[in-house]
Ligand SMILES: Nc1nc2c(c(=O)[nH]1)N[C@H]1C(S)=C(S)[C@@H](COP(=O)(O)OP(=O)(O)OC[C@H]3O[C@@H](n4cnc5c(N)ncnc54)[C@H](O)[C@@H]3O)O[C@H]1N2
Ligand code: MOO
């Protein structure tokens with residue numbers, strides 16, 4: 169049995185680069201960007217009018233103000249958003265301008281409609297304090313052509329999609345996702361649409377795994393194999409050829425029908441470890457072939473769940489070069505856990521005075537999948553310690 173730290177290290181050593189693909193930008197949310205996004209022009213690309221109103225020459229305004237002359241400007245024309253730039257021909261005059269329009273040539277200041285009175289084609293300014301350049305969003309103020317707007321390896325969100333659209337990136341390079349097969353095992357398991365007999369249950373782990381992968385925008389395929397060693401062997405042999413990653417749930421412990429470790433051995437899969445000093449999820453088996461990684465999670469539902477979060481997620485993040493901050497939270501209650509194992513305890517998160525608080529959720533062990541409904545993270549309590557006090561801070565792994 170190895171420690172959680174060593175297990176994680178071995179998993180992270182086995183990361184793999186799956187290459188890059190180009191996809192439509194609108195399908196890219198959640199994917200990891202594999203190119204720098206550079207401004208194709210200045211941001212904004214022209215001196216942009218920022219308020220509906222009139223544009224004037226500030227120097228004319230201030231000289232009239234100094235000599236107490238009328239602040240009335242004849243309207244020479246209208247500059248709408250989307251129209252080519254026009255020119256203020258006479259600096260005694262003004263041009264009506266709309267938000268988003270190009271600032272007219274020879275004008276440098278915009279005064280809001282709220283601060284002028286327009287009568288008979290003449291706009292009279294009824295404030296005397298204005299600043300040169302006011303209400304003008306200057307060309308290049310937010311970014312210059314060639315500036316890096318989004319760095320490589322960022323996770324794309326709605327914010328990045330807006331930038332991609334603005335710079336005309338209709339296709340974008342992202343990390344290719346691994347091709348994954350999820351396999352459940354067990355004679356006691358029936359389909360979701362079936363009525364289980366007394367001694368049977370519906371399978372759930374494949375679907376939690378599919379859903380945990382969907383959070384990473386990874387689509388996957390699923391299969392179920394009964395506890396029949398020759399069938400397991402022949403099916404897994406094929407999957408090893410066709411997939412980058414195989415995720416298993418069940419059949420890795422000590423039972424008479426827990427065939428997976430033997431099957432992997434007979435198929436020449438290199439075992440990197442079996443059994444980790446943790447609860448739940450202790451009988452976790454991890455190994456690899458030249459082209460495939462195998463995460464064989466213990467069958468108890470919470471064991472499968474927590475191991476996917478604690479090992480597969482970091483493996484994926486490292487494979488695609490995504491930096492993810494380790495979050496921590498404050499334990500809300502005293503917890504006693506005697507075994508010398510890392511304890512992944514399900515918790516409900518809340519916020520108090522700006523601090524993240526983790527309240528333990530009572531469950532009935534790793535088979536009690538319904539208890540996860542009330543939790544939104546696991547808090548990771550270290551081994552070599554059995555009393556954990558309210559107020560102490562520990563790492564958490566969120567799943568909601
Ligand atoms: N003698 C020992 N027995 C067990 C040990 C041990 O160390 N010594 N470890 C226990 C621990 S911890 C776990 S976790 C389980 C792991 O068992 P397996 O990985 O071999 O899984 P199974 O035996 O196939 O099933 C265990 C349990 O999980 C349910 N299960 C399995 N797959 C699914 C699924 N897809 N959806 C829903 N539920 C599933 C299955 O029905 C069993 O109840 O072993 C302990 N035993
Ligand atoms: O991993 Mo087992 O789930 O400790 O029960």
Ligand SMILES: [Mg+2]
Nearest residue numbers: 419421423426
């Ligand atoms: Mg078993």
